[in-house]
Amino acid sequence: MEQHSIQNQNEPIQKSQEKKMRLERAIKQRKTKQIFWGIGIVAGGVLMIGGSIWYLRVREKNLPGEFFPNVGQEHVPLDQEPPKPYNSNPPSSGAHFSSPARWGVYDSEVPDKLFIHNMEHGGVWISYRPNATKEVVAQLNAIVQEFGGSKIVMAPRSANDADIAVAAWSRVMKLQIKGGVLTDLQKNEIRRFYRAFKNKG
Numbered sequence: 247m248e249q250h251s252i253q254n255q256n257e258p259i260q261k262s263q264e265k266k267m268r269l270e271r272a273i274k275q276r277k278t279k280q281i282f283w284g285i286g287i288v289a290g291g292v293l294m295i296g297g298s299i300w301y302l303r304v305r306e307k308n309l310p311g312e313f314f315p316n317v318g319q320e321h322v323p324l325d326q327e328p329p330k331p332y333n334s335n336p337p338s339s340g341a342h343f344s345s346p347a348r349w350g351v352y353d354s355e356v357p358d359k360l361f362i363h364n365m366e367h368g369g370v371w372i373s374y375r376p377n378a379t380k381e382v383v384a385q386l387n388a389i390v391q392e393f394g395g396s397k398i399v400m401a402p403r404s405a406n407d408a409d410i411a412v413a414a415w416s417r418v419m420k421l422q423i424k425g426g427v428l429t430d431l432q433k434n435e436i437r438r439f440y441r442a443f444k445n446k447g
Contacts, residue, residue: 311419414443
């Protein structure tokens with residue numbers, strides 16, 4: 247009888263210990279799950295960031311032209327030097343006149359500061375050296391007309407360091423002419439540049 251009585255007394259203690267052990271196991275399992283969830287979230291975040299960077303680099307590599315960092319968007323008079331020097335030729339960002347030029351084709355040179363404003367509004371600027379052949383100018387004009395002159399300005403520019411430069415905000419593509427005319431590949435590159443950067447000011 248006494249032995250049975252001692253066992254009965256020990257039962258509550260054993261149950262209490264078992265309950266405590268179950269609780270400790272549950273807490274440990276919860277902590278383990280939280281750690282795994284935390285690792286999963288961090289790993290997923292790293293993969294997403296890494297994937298985004300990779301995608302942007304691949305996309306950047308496949309876009310026509312060369313990227314130039316934005317050097318400002320201040321409005322200045324036509325005869326005033328920009329606060330920061332332009333970092334591309336022709337300029338692809340930076341200080342510019344307060345009003346843009348009208349969209350379309352110009353037969354004579356237009357101040358850079360006007361066309362920079364056009365690019366800020368998502369326009370594409372086609373410039374060519376004044377000694378370009380009539381055939382090249384006609385080819386460029388035909389491309390402008392293909393797109394209905396929408397968000398395009400075109401004019402000769404003696405300061406060009408390439409036969410043809412196609413510019414958008416923070417982007418410039420340069421082409422050299424051989425044989426007095428644009429090749430089909432060059433014409434397609436101009437079209438591709440326009441489609442990629444129109445409305446991207």
